Structure formats: C-alpha cells, structure tokens
Amino acid sequence: MKVKRTLQDVEKKITAFFLDNGRMPSYSEIAEIIGVRSKSVAHFWVAKLLDAGILQKDSKGFLTLTRNPRALKLAGEVCAGIPVPAEEELRDIVSFDEYLVRNPQNSFLLSVTGDSMIDAGIREKDLVIVENNREPKNGDIVLAEVDGNWTMKYFHKKGDMVVLEAANSQYSTIMPRADLRIAGVITAVVRKYHK
Numbered sequence: 001m002k003v004k005r006t007l008q009d010v011e012k013k014i015t016a017f018f019l020d021n022g023r024m025p026s027y028s029e030i031a032e033i034i035g036v037r038s039k040s041v042a043h044f045w046v047a048k049l050l051d052a053g054i055l056q057k058d059s060k061g062f063l064t065l066t067r068n069p070r071a072l073k074l075a076g077e078v079c080a081g082i083p084v085p086a087e088e089e090l091r092d093i094v095s096f097d098e099y100l101v102r103n104p105q106n107s108f109l110l111s112v113t114g115d116s117m118i119d120a121g122i123r124e125k126d127l128v129i130v131e132n133n134r135e136p137k138n139g140d141i142v143l144a145e146v147d148g149n150w151t152m153k154y155f156h157k158k159g160d161m162v163v164l165e166a167a168n169s170q171y172s173t174i175m176p177r178a179d180l181r182i183a184g185v186i187t188a189v190v191r192k193y194h195k
Contacts, residue, residue, distance in 0.1 A: 010034050010045045011054050015069050024063045068095040100188040106133040107187070110143070110152075117141065117152055120167035126191045128152070132184035141186040146176050152186065 013033045017025045025033060031042040046063065049055040056066050101107050112126045120141060122128065128143075136142045142155040144164060153164035153174060164174040 005034060005045070007045075007048055007052060007054070011049060014049070014055075015065065018065060019069055024065070068097065100129055100190070102187070103131055103133070107131045108184075109190075112152070116166040116168050116171045118168050120154070122152070122167070122186075122189050123191065126189050128186045129188040129190070130184035131187050134185040134187075136182055136185050143183045143186065145179070145181040145183060146174055147179050150183075155182070155185075 014025060014030065017029065017033055027039045027042045027046070030046065031037065031039050034042065034045060036042065046055060050057070053066055055063050058064050097104070108130055109127050110130055112122055112124055112128060115124060122141070130143050136155040136157075138156050140155045141152060142164070143150070143152050144155075146164065151164065151174065153166055156163045156165060162176065162180055164176075166173075
C-alpha cells in the first residue's frame with residue numbers, strides 16, 4: 001500500500017527530529033523518518049521544502065530550518081522593582097540561540113564547577129557561553145589556561161602584566177608565573193531553576 005505524504009507531514013517529522021536531537025537529520029535519516037527506502041526520495045522532499053522556504057542551506061551548504069522551532073514568544077517586560085501594571089501583548093519571537101550566541105562558529109558551552117565567580121552571578125552547574133576569537137578587555141570574564149591549569153576569572157591587564165581575579169573574596173588573585181593562554185571570553189550565563 002502506498003503512503004501519501006504531504007509537505008506538512010515531512011516538515012513535522014524533520015522538525016521533531018531536530019527538537020529531539022538538536023541537529024538536522026542527514027539525508028539517510030530523512031529517508032528513515034519519512035518512511036522511504038531511497039535517498040533520492042529524501043532529496044525530492046528536501047527540494048520541495050527548500051522551494052517552499054521551510055528549509056534553507058547555510059553558507060557551508062548544510063540544511064537548516066528557516067524558523068527555529070525552539071524560539072519563544074517575547075510577551076513584554078516585567079519590572080524587577082516597584083510593581084507596575086502588566087501589559088500582555090506579543091512583542092516578538094526570540095530564539096535563545098540567536099539571542100545568546102552572536103558568533104556560533106567560534107563559541108562553545110562549558111559547565112561551571114566551583115564558586116570562585118559567584119559574586120559575578122556565575123554559580124556551580126551554570127552553563128557559560130565562551131567566544132574563542134574575541135580579544136579580552138579589562139573587566140571581561142575569561143576562560144584561561146594559567147601555568148597548566150584552567151580557570152574562569154576577571155581579566156585585568158596593566159602594561160604587560162595580566163592578573164586574573166575571582167569574584168569571591170575567598171580566592172586569591174592569580175598572576176601567571178610562566179604561561180598564560182586566554183581561550184575565550186564568557187559572553188553569557190545560562191541557569192535552570194527547575195528540572
């Protein structure tokens with residue numbers, strides 16, 4: 001029996017794969033999830049999705065969804081001070097990928113351990129986004145390898161001397177003895193309050 005497929009069915013299956021796996025499926029995986037044996041049929045459906053503007057190719061030729069299914073609706077603003085009347089209206093759609101990561105090809109995530117940056121609002125088990133091609137400025141929080149050990153601290157440069165400072169008074173300032181390599185600048189912190 002021949003199964004009738006629609007563009008919407010194929011789009012839903014590819015979007016579900018993306019949401020489950022955090023990446024786009026390969027052509028072989030597309031063939032599998034839409035229930036066909038041939039990669040050429042998968043290519044046919046991808047071409048239809050490209051023509052319809054549902055899929056697009058990035059600068060390297062990889063398939064991406066035109067609309068990010070993880071994007072959330074921005075419903076307005078909330079006052080963190082004195083209560084003000086709330087206005088509930090749809091303002092925009094926000095994708096956290098795009099909001100938090102300006103330079104995805106040069107960024108990566110790290111999970112935080114320890115409490116040396118707690119006064120900067122960075123806690124254990126938070127995720128930090130690190131941009132690795134960014135030149136650090138005084139006051140930036142950086143990921144650094146200091147004398148063979150990795151750390152995350154405030155960056156301060158005075159002349160040729162670099163010091164790394166914790167955001168917790170229980171930790172000493174670090175002055176590299178031999179080697180210092182700045183691996184990137186922390187650009188965002190992500191925290192989940194509930195599982």
